[in-house]
Amino acid sequence: MKIKDHNELFQEQEYLEQFERKKEFENCPSAEEVQRTAEWTKTEEYRELNFKRKHIKINPAKACQPLGAVFCASGFEGTLPFVQGAQGCVAYFRSHLSRHFKEPMTAVSTSMTEDAAVFGGLNNMLEGLENAYTLYHPKMLAVSTTCMAEVIGDDLNAYIRTAREKGVIPKDLPVPFAHTPSFVGSHITGYDNMMKGILTAVTAGKKGEPNGKINIIPGFDTYTGNYRELKRLLNMMDVKHTILADVSDIYDSPTTGEYKLYPGGTPLTDAADSINATAAIALQKYSTSKTLDYIGKEWSQSAAVLTPIGIKNTDPDFIYEFDKLLKI
Ligand code: SF4
Incomplete structure (x- = not known):
């Protein structure tokens, strides 16, 4: 069976007539009006108007x-x-x-x-x-x-x-x-x-001795490499930490030929002990605001958004902010 491509199909007489008939209900401008507007978009007047715009609306990628x-x-x-x-x-x-x-x-x-x-x-x-x-x-x-x-x-x-x-x-x-x-x-x-x-x-009922760890909350970060790099850097610096939540092995699991329903993630014992950490650092602002507020108020833990991007957040200023966070 030959299935026609839409370019070819919609040029057939039957479809051309159908498009013409639809115009009755579409209330569209005449062909002359469309042509006139198309020409106007090539003029200096249109160009000036275009550059005069101050605001732009961007529809962000948004899921529920x-x-x-x-x-x-x-x-x-x-x-x-x-x-x-x-x-x-x-x-x-x-x-x-x-x-x-x-x-x-x-x-x-x-x-x-x-x-x-x-x-x-x-x-x-x-x-x-x-x-x-x-x-x-x-x-x-x-x-x-x-x-x-x-x-x-x-x-x-x-x-x-x-x-x-x-x-x-x-x-x-x-x-x-x-x-x-x-x-x-x-x-x-x-x-x-x-x-x-x-x-x-x-963490309910788990409040105990301070464990000297830092809670790191990456936020809605879908780059699994970021988690691994973060862990590598923290381990290199000997910073005891808990990643909340570590999706790296879930969404980038090794191809061992064996299917695992639960291939990794933050250990639940570590998550439970996160209430005893020294501080919480979020790497994204808007995906962690309620969580940080909760950690600050309910756990009395220092909590802040410190994204390690850019010179300010990775050089001495970052260290300074970090020290302030830890109240050193
Ligand atoms: S929860 Fe379901 S119905 Fe609601 S926005 Fe998401 S996909 Fe749609």
């Missing part, structure tokens, strides 16, 4: 909150990102991240449909948690939400408590959560919300 939450959660050891919401949303997060990194990406959804939208998503959550835990044996289930769950107002805290009471999941399994409504903010907001949710959950 749960995508950021899923990305953040996947950077912790043995963690299964778990999304309360519709299946299509999670298929999008997975395909988006898998395509970008060329790596399999793990996340599950509670597959909410019309009945959950009307009656609430508790049953989906209970069944989902039970299935996910039984099938995939995660060390942590990190729950976020899609638009649907947020519009109907699902109460994650109450649902997770109910799941524990009903024995659907073990009482000691960490199940942090973050409400990630996609009609607010973007993927970086979701990353921040999930990071705060995870740190809140894993």
